[in-house]
Amino acid sequence: MKRQFNRSIQYLKGVGPAKASNLAKLGILTINDLLEHYPKRYEDRSLYKKIAELVDGSIETLSGSVTCIQDTKPRRGLTITKVTINDETGIANLVWFNQPFVKKKLAVGLKLIVSGKIKRQFNKIEISNPEFEILENNDDFINTGRIVPIYPSNESISQNLLKGLIRQVLSEEELWRGETLPPEFIGEFGLVSRELAIPNIHFPDCYPALIDARRRLVFEELFIIQCGLAFLKAKNKKTGGSIKHSADGFLLKKMKNILPFKLTEDQINAWQEIRADMEDLTSMQRLLQGDVGSGKTIIAVLALLKTVENGYQGAMMAPTEILAEQHYDTLKQLLSPLELKIGILNGSMNRSAKEKVLSEIRDGVIDITIGTHAIIQDSVVFKNLGIVITDEQHRFGVKQRAKLLEKGKSPDVLVMTATPIPRTMALTVYGDLDVSIIRQMPPGRKPIRTFLRTNDSRQKVYEFLIKEVEKGRQAYIVCPLIDESEKINSQSAVELFELLTSTVFKNIRCGLVHGKIKVQDKDEIMSSFYSGDIKILIATTVIEVGVNVPNATVMVVEGADRFGLAQLHQLRGRIGRGEHQSYCILLTENKSNETKQRLELMETTTDGFALAEEDLKLRGPGQLFGNRQHGLPDLKIADIVNDIDILLLAKKAAQKTVNNSIYNSYVEQLINTHFPAEFTEILRN
Structure with a gap:
């Protein structure tokens, strides 16, 4: 990967401070940002029509010779430029409003290629503000005679400016040429090279070339994200120094005997996966998904008991004080026969009560601590933290989660959410975690x-x-x-x-x-x-x-x-x-x-997962992927709803890359180049 990518956009000819400021509003700060400012759609202007064949209301491309040019000023402040062109089948009028510079570019007799929306009225054809190219001067068109890219833009940055800047970068090969993927993946996954993909995503010669370019760049984008997640997962699960819990002991056996209900099959499966993780030498990193009321809390309780009977402390963090208090009340009531010490820590406690709890956590008197983000404050020191559980994971940022991990020596981590996360979202946003799902609802609940x-x-x-x-x-x-x-x-x-x-x-x-x-x-x-x-x-x-x-x-x-x-x-x-x-x-x-x-x-x-999948199709990733709390790069070209097949290939490739030590420096460079600072900060700690 060439460091040229990170050059300021002001390096380019024609970009001064004012244009750079306006480009920044589109998220374009560097050469690489410009290259990755992908078209939102394309218009096929490669097929010319005869003037007689033009259809009212449609966007068409035609070719004709200029026969007349005139400016009129019907009123103060309004200049209308009217250019008449013809071919062997008829004539068409091209009209521009307050764009007198158009007249200076044209002359009678020039042959044009024109694209625009057709207005056919009283057997006359008019095209307002069309795009055009002069056929005699140029055989490498940007706006007509080809598949034309349409970019996300704003009032200050025109389509032509974006196209011109991208053309400028593409003409300076040292700015963008160079492969970013391991060479063997190009052949293994049937990808075109980056040298083909970048020009063809912006100015494709044909639709097959555009499809191949997009597939390659979608793979690259998802591969980079999956590498970061796989690297984080490998870091969190590194052998040595982690807690290895023993098989179920007296507290768990007693808890199962006093439970007033039977666990559902999904709860049993989730618990078996969590128990196996906790009994392994590598640190557990698991996401527990389950609809509201599906019984995640009891699974969390079992995990907390397992760590306590092994001589460790457990911590559970909730996003609000009232939810933390509810968990505290539930656990106190449920665990009262086991005579455990349960503490609560939140921001609204008075100083003396807080100091008492902090002291008991530090001395190991409190077995299980429930709290809000107050748990991650520097003043909270655990004697021997064995497991960290966060409820409603999407409410916490990656930095908060990492800070909670620092409270112990590689404690097991269980994150829970009642927000049903579609498979594609789970693979992308939570790709650093193993996933357990509780779909079944406990028997006896009346459907809403x-x-x-x-x-x-x-x-x-x-x-x-x-x-x-x-x-x-x-x-x-x-x-x-x-x-x-x-x-x-x-x-x-x-x-x-x-x-x-x-x-x-x-x-x-x-x-x-x-x-x-x-x-x-x-x-x-x-x-x-x-x-x-x-x-x-x-x-x-x-x-x-x-x-x-x-x-x-x-x-x-x-x-x-x-x-x-x-x-x-x-x-x-x-x-x-x-x-x-x-x-x-x-x-x-x-x-x-x-x-x-x-x-x-x-x-x-009533199936939350089915609704979440449907929501993703209808509304897109939205807030689940839109906020920066996940610490991942934003998607610029991939569509995690429709690109699931590429996502799975990218995940497979990333796993192979991270598992192969020869790629260590390559993966670190990928992460440093593409991931937000909060993610790389976690990896460094």
Whole structure:
């Protein structure tokens, strides 16, 4: 890999500070950024049509000779340039608005290749603001007579500027030539060379060349990510210094005897995989996926008990104080017969209580610590940490997870999530982890009945909700916004709370929570809802990860079309946790068939993984891959929904590369060149 790639974009002719600043807004800072600013689509302008064959409303390419050029100024501030061209079948008028420089480029008699949108009216043909090339001056076209790239751009950076800069780079071979993949992979995986791929992704000679170029560059992008993940996995699982737990002992046997229920087959399989990891000399790095209510917590408890009976401490980190307190209450109740010392650590504890817990953790008095991100503060020192469990992994960044690992000597790591992650996402975002999945729900749970309704049914929905409250139940109403917005026609939490508490729910105690209220106030409201004092909780998606309230039986989602299916499923998982029948009601004003069909899936499907897969197809990776918390490079060309076959090949190639010591420096260079700083920082530590 040539270091030329990292040269500033200002190295290029025609790029001064102002243009560089505008290019930076598109994420283009270096030569490599420019080369990897791939087209978002292509237009085939390689097939010419005769003027008589042009179709109204379509984008066409034609060839003709200039017969007339004229400027008119119908009013102040408006100049219209009109150029007439003809061929043997007819004439066409080319029109530009306030672009007088066009006239200077053209002369009567020149032959042009023209591409643009056809407007045919009263047997006359007009093309506004077309792209054109002068046939006599150039046989290497950019905008016409070929497959033309269309790039992501902004108001300050034109398509022509991008094309021109990329052409400039491609003409200076020392800036980009050179293979980035191990040579044997080119043949083994049927790839074209980078020297063919880069020119043909930008200016393809034909569609087969474009397809081959894209396949090669998708493979390269996914290969680099998989190398980083495989390298991290190998680093975390390095032999020596890790904890090797013994076979199940007295605490686990006692726990299994007092469990008030039988584990499902999926829970048993997940536990067997986790137990095998913990009994191995290499450090466990495992992701446990399971729908809301599938029974992940009991698996976490078994893992914590295994480490405690081996003489170690366990730690479990949750994203919110209230969720940490819920885990603490659950574990205290469940483990009370085992006489273990369980501690909780969060940011709102007073100083003396916190100091006492810190001292007991340091001295090894506390066997299991539950907490928020307060656990990763420097003041927290474990005597002998054996396992780290993080709940709702996607809420934590890679730096936070790494900092928790530093609290022990290669402790086992179990990360849990109730967000169903499609296979492609798991392979990409969590490729450094082994994966266990709990799909089965414990027997006896009543399926949540889900209904899609329009705003016409709102009054009936509220009446139904009141009846449920009168039966002693509780309910959630979720809004997509905090405050009223003129731009988005959706109910806001604040506006709806004020409206409902002064009208239909004026005799019912309601609460309001959203991301802008203070953490302490939010926790107080959530605690009041948990205890049953608050009957209806009006909220934003802050309750997506929240307390377990078995008495809550109704979930009303306002503006349901504003949410993804996976997020709706997460919200729905807040109910259906008790013995009573639960109901999820999705309200929407959007009447499009596409929206209706998407939301109707919620009525018929309770499988979170199936919904997540469908969501990925419909909406793309979105937030799951869009935020930087995963610490991975952003995808620039790969589509993890449709490129799964290439992803699997890239994963196989990356594993071979990382396993072969001769590639150590190559993999490190890949990571240093392509990965964000937070990822490389973890590898260095």
